[in-house]
Amino acid sequence: MSSLIVENIKANYGPITALKDTSLVVPEKAIVTLLGANGAGKSTTLKCISGVVKPVSGSITWANKEIGGQSPNSITRKGIAQVPEGRRIFKDLSVTENLEMGGYTRSDRAGIEADLEDIFELFPRLKERHKQLGGSLSGGEQQMLAIGRGLMADPQLLMLDEPSLGLAPIVVSQIFETLQKLVEERELAILLVEQNMKMALRVSSFGYVMRLGQIMISGSSEELEDNKEVYESYLGTA
Ligand SMILES: Nc1ncnc2c1ncn2[C@@H]1O[C@H](COP(=O)(O)OP(=O)(O)OP(=O)(O)O)[C@@H](O)[C@H]1O
Ligand SMILES: [Mg+2]
Known part of the structure; x- marks a missing residue:
């Protein structure tokens, strides 16, 4: 079993800074949600963890070993799988x-x-x-x-990039129920990127809110659900 620790990663696309300073933790067998408006850096964070994008600084530790900057294949073999945005089947x-x-x-x-x-x-x-x-x-x-x-x-860590996008609420509920079942039955942790905040916080235990390449707020899912600032300042859905 392994936990993921991302510390102060920074990532650029040419001249564009996508991640300024991002840190987060996914404990073993937990479901953790990463929230944020369009362009906040959620997908880039997942891509840094899966090796698709190389961070320019900071560290990514998985099972007590540094994996930052390794190839996607090598990271997949170590037990981290990514379900990309837009499904890409x-x-x-x-x-x-x-x-x-x-x-x-x-x-x-x-x-x-x-x-x-x-x-x-x-x-x-x-x-x-x-x-x-x-x-x-x-x-x-x-x-x-x-x-x-x-x-x-x-995998021991499954990362999902906006699985609910474009799906009917009933289908989203079914998928999220399946994710919970997976975590209970397997040795699996999930890092869930979502804009569907309510649904995501219902299945997760902890959450992070990103804006402009930085984590602005973090807390237990209950805390975030009750935090008005999360809706108003960071998700733009007062
Ligand atoms: N391939 C790329 N080339 C240049 N800039 C990019 C590229 N991918 C992302 N960016 C920029 O990096 C920033 C973060 O993008 P990212 O895709 O991580 O955001 P996101 O939080 O996943 O947004 P969304 O909710 O729209 O998927 C944005 O400003 C975006 O324009
Ligand atoms: Mg994205």
């Missing part, structure tokens, strides 16, 4: 093939087969549609597929 591959792509860093064939079965049990809709092309799935099913693909890496 392979539209021309079948559901099963999409899931298999998620296990590309693994070589334990038997484990991969067992996890495929587990994911079909978790999302029966995907099992029913296992031969269907990814692109023909509904939005909610595509999100399930994206989560399933992330789980195929057999």
Whole structure:
């Protein structure tokens, strides 16, 4: 089991500063939410953790080892998987093939087969549609597929970038229930990026609010839910 500690990371896209100074912690088996308005730096934070973006300074510690700046493959192999913003499933591959792509860093064939079965049990809709092309799935099913693909890496930390985007509230509830079940049943922690604050805080134990590349407020989910400042100043949804 492992916890994630991000300390004072800074990241740029050319001349643009996306992260000024970001720190957060995801304890073992916890669900932690990262909130913030558009452009706050939420996706960039996840990308730094998954190795897609290299931070220019600061440190990212996972299971007591520095992983900042390592390659995405190496970080995936260490047990951190990212479900990207906008799902990014392979539209021309079948559901099963999409899931298999998620296990590309693994070589334990038997484990991969067992996890495929587990994911079909978790999302029966995907099992029913296992031969269907990814692109023909509904939005909610595509999100399930994206989560399933992330789980195929057999992670201990699953990072989700706005899983509720564009989905009906009922589908969002189902997905969040599944996430809670996963944390209870597996050795898994979740870092959840969301703009759907209410839903996200309901499933998580702790939250952070970002603005302009910095964490401005943090606290237990109950504290954040009652904190007017969070809505008014940082999310723009008074
Ligand atoms: N590839 C890129 N090139 C240049 N600038 C970028 C790039 N990606 C993000 N940025 C900038 O970095 C900042 C943080 O972006 P980021 O995508 O992390 O925000 P976010 O909080 O995920 O926003 P959203 O809620 O809209 O997804 C923004 O100002 C954005 O314009
Ligand atoms: Mg984003």
